[in-house]
Amino acid sequence: MFRSNQRLCVFLLGAAGSGKSFVAKLIQQFIRERYNLSLPIISSGDRFRANAERHGMTLEEYERFCETHSEEDLVLDAEIFHQLQTSSAIIESRVLPYLRVFDELSDRALIVIRIVATRHLRIQRLSARSQCAVSEARTEAFERDEQLRQRYLRIYQIETQAVHPLEQRVANNRSGSKLILRQLEHILVPSISALPI
Numbered sequence: 001m002f003r004s005n006q007r008l009c010v011f012l013l014g015a016a017g018s019g020k021s022f023v024a025k026l027i028q029q030f031i032r033e034r035y036n037l038s039l040p041i042i043s044s045g046d047r048f049r050a051n052a053e054r055h056g057m058t059l060e061e062y063e064r065f066c067e068t069h070s071e072e073d074l075v076l077d078a079e080i081f082h083q084l085q086t087s088s089a090i091i092e093s094r095v096l097p098y099l100r101v102f103d104e105l106s107d108r109a110l111i112v113i114r115i116v117a118t119r120h121l122r123i124q125r126l127s128a129r130s131q132c133a134v135s136e137a138r139t140e141a142f143e144r145d146e147q148l149r150q151r152y153l154r155i156y157q158i159e160t161q162a163v164h165p166l167e168q169r170v171a172n173n174r175s176g177s178k179l180i181l182r183q184l185e186h187i188l189v190p191s192i193s194a195l196p197i
Contacts, residue, residue: 007109008039008192009084012092013164014115016045016141017122017129019172020092023115026181027090030188037088042080044093051076060140063147070155094148094160111191112166113184117173 010027012020024041031037051072052062066072080091117125127137149160170183 008037008088008111009109010039010090010111010113010188011164012090012113012115013094013167014092014117014172015094015122016144017125018115018117019125020045020115023113023170023172023180023184024090024092026177027113027184027188030181030184031192034189035192039088039090041090041092042083044076044080044091047076047080060144063144067147067151070151073151073155109192110166111188112164112168113187114163114167114169115172116169117171121173 008031010031012024012027014020021041021043024043028039028041031039048062049059052059055062055065057065062072080093083089084091123134123138123141126141127134130137130140132140145160152158152160168187170180170187172180
């Protein structure tokens with residue numbers, strides 16, 4: 001059983017539009033109700049968008065800016081990693097940079113979940129989020145995915161779709177909260193129950 005003094009990190013990976021934020025909130029609620037534990041959600045995407053805004057750039061402009069300014073990604077990732085050193089959390093991200101240094105956090109319990117959705121559904125979600133045409137969202141998604149892939153290959157020498165050995169998958173294809181929660185329960189309960197007392 002999970003002890004309240006134990007640190008738990010739940011990593012949610014997935015492409016833009018896969019529904020990481022939605023699933024993060026479901027996990028947060030499930031863990032709070034089942035284990036009486038409140039985990040903050042750390043969203044690298046939200047922080048990345050905030051950095052774009054702080055620079056006075058659109059998300060696309062900031063993505064291009066980061067291609068030649070690796071320090072932007074490194075600082076963002078270092079900030080998130082620093083936060084993980086002091087607390088439990090649910091981390092939603094498109095890639096695995098924090099897991100490369102997870103050995104430094106050996107006192108943590110680790111659960112890795114990749115959220116998957118069809119490309120068509122991802123594009124629809126991105127179109128709605130950005131309030132743009134589906135064709136524009138499709139082009140932007142492809143460009144952003146490729147820019148991110150190239151940056152993380154250069155900075156961390158990792159592929160954005162690299163599979164972590166502990167990774168488990170959850171389908172988020174309009175199946176509704178109850179079905180997603182069922183998938184999550186099959187992952188979270190055995191993982192948390194297996195933690196040392």
